[in-house]
Amino acid sequence: MKNTRVTRAALGRLPAYLKFLKSLPEDSGKYISATRIANGLGYGEVMVRKDLNAASGEGKPKIGYVTEDLIAVIEEHLGLQKKSLAVLVGAGKLGLALYDYSGFEDYGLEIAAAFDNNPERTGQLPSGKTVLPVSELCGFCKERNIKLGIITVPRSSAQDACDALIESGITAIWSFAPKTLTVPDGVLVQYENLALSLAHINKQTSLLSEQSDHTD
Amino acid sequence: MKNTRVTRAALGRLPAYLKFLKSLPEDSGKYISATRIANGLGYGEVMVRKDLNAASGEGKPKIGYVTEDLIAVIEEHLGLQKKSLAVLVGAGKLGLALYDYSGFEDYGLEIAAAFDNNPERTGQLPSGKTVLPVSELCGFCKERNIKLGIITVPRSSAQDACDALIESGITAIWSFAPKTLTVPDGVLVQYENLALSLAHINKQTSLLSEQSDHTD
Numbered sequence: 001m002k003n004t005r006v007t008r009a010a011l012g013r014l015p016a017y018l019k020f021l022k023s024l025p026e027d028s029g030k031y032i033s034a035t036r037i038a039n040g041l042g043y044g045e046v047m048v049r050k051d052l053n054a055a056s057g058e059g060k061p062k063i064g065y066v067t068e069d070l071i072a073v074i075e076e077h078l079g080l081q082k083k084s085l086a087v088l089v090g091a092g093k094l095g096l097a098l099y100d101y102s103g104f105e106d107y108g109l110e111i112a113a114a115f116d117n118n119p120e121r122t123g124q125l126p127s128g129k130t131v132l133p134v135s136e137l138c139g140f141c142k143e144r145n146i147k148l149g150i151i152t153v154p155r156s157s158a159q160d161a162c163d164a165l166i167e168s169g170i171t172a173i174w175s176f177a178p179k180t181l182t183v184p185d186g187v188l189v190q191y192e193n194l195a196l197s198l199a200h201i202n203k204q205t206s207l208l209s210e211q212s213d214h215t216d
Numbered sequence: 217m218k219n220t221r222v223t224r225a226a227l228g229r230l231p232a233y234l235k236f237l238k239s240l241p242e243d244s245g246k247y248i249s250a251t252r253i254a255n256g257l258g259y260g261e262v263m264v265r266k267d268l269n270a271a272s273g274e275g276k277p278k279i280g281y282v283t284e285d286l287i288a289v290i291e292e293h294l295g296l297q298k299k300s301l302a303v304l305v306g307a308g309k310l311g312l313a314l315y316d317y318s319g320f321e322d323y324g325l326e327i328a329a330a331f332d333n334n335p336e337r338t339g340q341l342p343s344g345k346t347v348l349p350v351s352e353l354c355g356f357c358k359e360r361n362i363k364l365g366i367i368t369v370p371r372s373s374a375q376d377a378c379d380a381l382i383e384s385g386i387t388a389i390w391s392f393a394p395k396t397l398t399v400p401d402g403v404l405v406q407y408e409n410l411a412l413s414l415a416h417i418n419k420q421t422s423l424l425s426e427q428s429d430h431t432d
Contacts, residue, residue, distance in 0.1 A: 008412070011416060077419075079415070092313075093309070093312060093317075094310075094314075096309060096313075097309035097310040097312075097313040100309055101309075101310070103394055103409075104415075107411050107414070109414055109418060148417065148418055150414070171421055172417050178322075188420060190416075190417050194319065194408075195317070195320045195323050197390065197406070198302065198364070198366070199294070199320075199324075200224045202302075202323070202364055205364070205388035206295075
């Protein structure tokens, strides 16, 4: 695997490339060109070349990539050869929606367990999955060497959840709580502000309609 | 209001500026400087100056901004003077989590109603809010002149939901379904791929740990 940074946008397209490559008929030859992939998916050729180059290096001029190798390298980028497990703290509505969301599989990700401090929320869910008490978080993570944590608790308990995750050996946190978290060096935090996403769309569309008002 | 584009990151900080300005004691004078705001919030001064400049224009040298005016302009950017309503299609787990999420208020946004095709999902929720049948979507939106739509249905029904929103006069769509939507010119679509967000964090943290493996 090439060790360059595949951009977030390119990463988002890798599942589509993979699906396309895997759907090729068996007699379609050993090689595949970026042009053929671009045409098959209706993507721009320049973008496809850039994506594949970042993921796998340049293809052979006029020949392209060995299909099998390209599949392997994309699967590696997507982490499909070795599933990554995550834990989630906060089994409220949003937490349970994420816990049940099947789309993580496309990226080799799985939320292995959800945790909550509220005893009314722990136990088995209708889906068969289980919500565990936060007291079991540390043992659970260390036993399975889990490094990814998701925070879906309210603002007021976000730092506590964060501290519990860090004590459990988590090194990357995805937080939905609208609060800046204090973490030691080497721990990655990414904030997800859903309200801000909608506000941003609203703002863009107001600007567009203002512009068209001016030009009308 | 200055008509420049406030970046998404700056927009994300406006609620903090607003909260700070509103918490100033009454005897704190007519003016406020960017330096004082930066110190009060623990933000970098350069960033604060840039944010306020984009939102309101430059302050007076050595004096700063008229506090009252700055409050008004930030409220205008956040759309707090006139609440923006949105509708949501797909009252599954994620849809209901969003429908119930209180964080939208900070940005003057409100999900006015949720809609679903499944009769088992329509009716009153424990929160008191209501899920309506999709057949009522068009009338609901047109009556209230709603322009913002959220899609939280599965991939297979995303285009149908999108078509129904467009028929209802929606011009900006926020879609959580992993599917490219076909929309007429002038309609803005923003995709939210939650699985991709987690995959991206996972990838960043793997790269970081690889780097530290090499330097150890």
